[in-house]
Amino acid sequence: GRPAGDWLPLGSAWPELAGEFFLITAAGRYLRHLARSPETGLGLIELDQRGARYRHRWGFQNGGRPTSELPTHLAGQAAKKRTGRQRVIYHAHPANIIALTFVLPQDARRLTHELWAMMPECPMVFPEGLGLVPWMRPGTREIAAASGRLLEKHHAVVWAQHGLFGAGVDFDETFGLMETVEKAAEIYVKVLALGGRRNGPGGQDLRDLAKDFITPATK
Numbered sequence: 001g002r003p004a005g006d007w008l009p010l011g012s013a014w015p016e017l018a019g020e021f022f023l024i025t026a027a028g029r030y031l032r033h034l035a036r037s038p039e040t041g042l043g044l045i046e047l048d049q050r051g052a053r054y055r056h057r058w059g060f061q062n063g064g065r066p067t068s069e070l071p072t073h074l075a076g077q078a079a080k081k082r083t084g085r086q087r088v089i090y091h092a093h094p095a096n097i098i099a100l101t102f103v104l105p106q107d108a109r110r111l112t113h114e115l116w117a118m119m120p121e122c123p124m125v126f127p128e129g130l131g132l133v134p135w136m137r138p139g140t141r142e143i144a145a146a147s148g149r150l151l152e153k154h155h156a157v158v159w160a161q162h163g164l165f166g167a168g169v170d171f172d173e174t175f176g177l178m179e180t181v182e183k184a185a186e187i188y189v190k191v192l193a194l195g196g197r198r199n200g201p202g203g204q205d206l207r208d209l210a211k212d213f214i215t216p217a218t219k
Contacts, residue, residue, distance in 0.1 A: 073146030096185035108132035127210035131157035
């Protein structure tokens with residue numbers, strides 16, 4: 001362990017998370033190094049009794065600090081505490097889903113249905129559809145607030161021209177969600193390269209499939 005550090009401002013307050021602890025990746029570190037040096041690539045933070053400040057309790061060695069996307073991670077944690085059981089929030093930069101946001105209309109419904117059509121697993125894994133945040137400056141309170149609102153109803157939220165946020169009850173579910181979105185995006189990129197979709201399941205078929213898997217919190 002390490003002595004508690006000084007309280008640092010978050011810039012926003014999440015009363016739902018007051019007094020809680022979160023394990024989070026450090027800024028500028030690589031996931032592939034975590035197993036070898038978790039105390040460098042990870043850190044444990046504690047929020048104060050208003051959910052407005054945090055302090056280091058473990059990790060962040062060699063001058064580390066939390067990821068710059070800490071506000072969005074906490075906004076997602078607060079959203080899922082209000083609406084579901086998901087406690088793992090994961091942010092990544094999958095190439096194919098990012099590429100699609102450069103060429104498709106900025107329409108979450110359109111993006112959802114295109115990816116649902118690529119694999120029947122998609123409406124099963126994210127039956128409530130994808131959330132979509134238009135390009136915004138990362139690391140800000142504004143993008144955190146926009147993402148938090150969408151994570152109240154969605155388990156996967158795309159940041160246009162930037163990346164993807166996913167929420168799950170554990171690491172397996174969260175990574176599986178992210179992989180499913182990215183695999184479907186990769187297939188769709190190839191379909192577009194071949195001239196676009198000419199056949200496949202209809203929209204009502206996909207919506208009917210999604211209805212069987214949607215949960216009350218996301219209806």
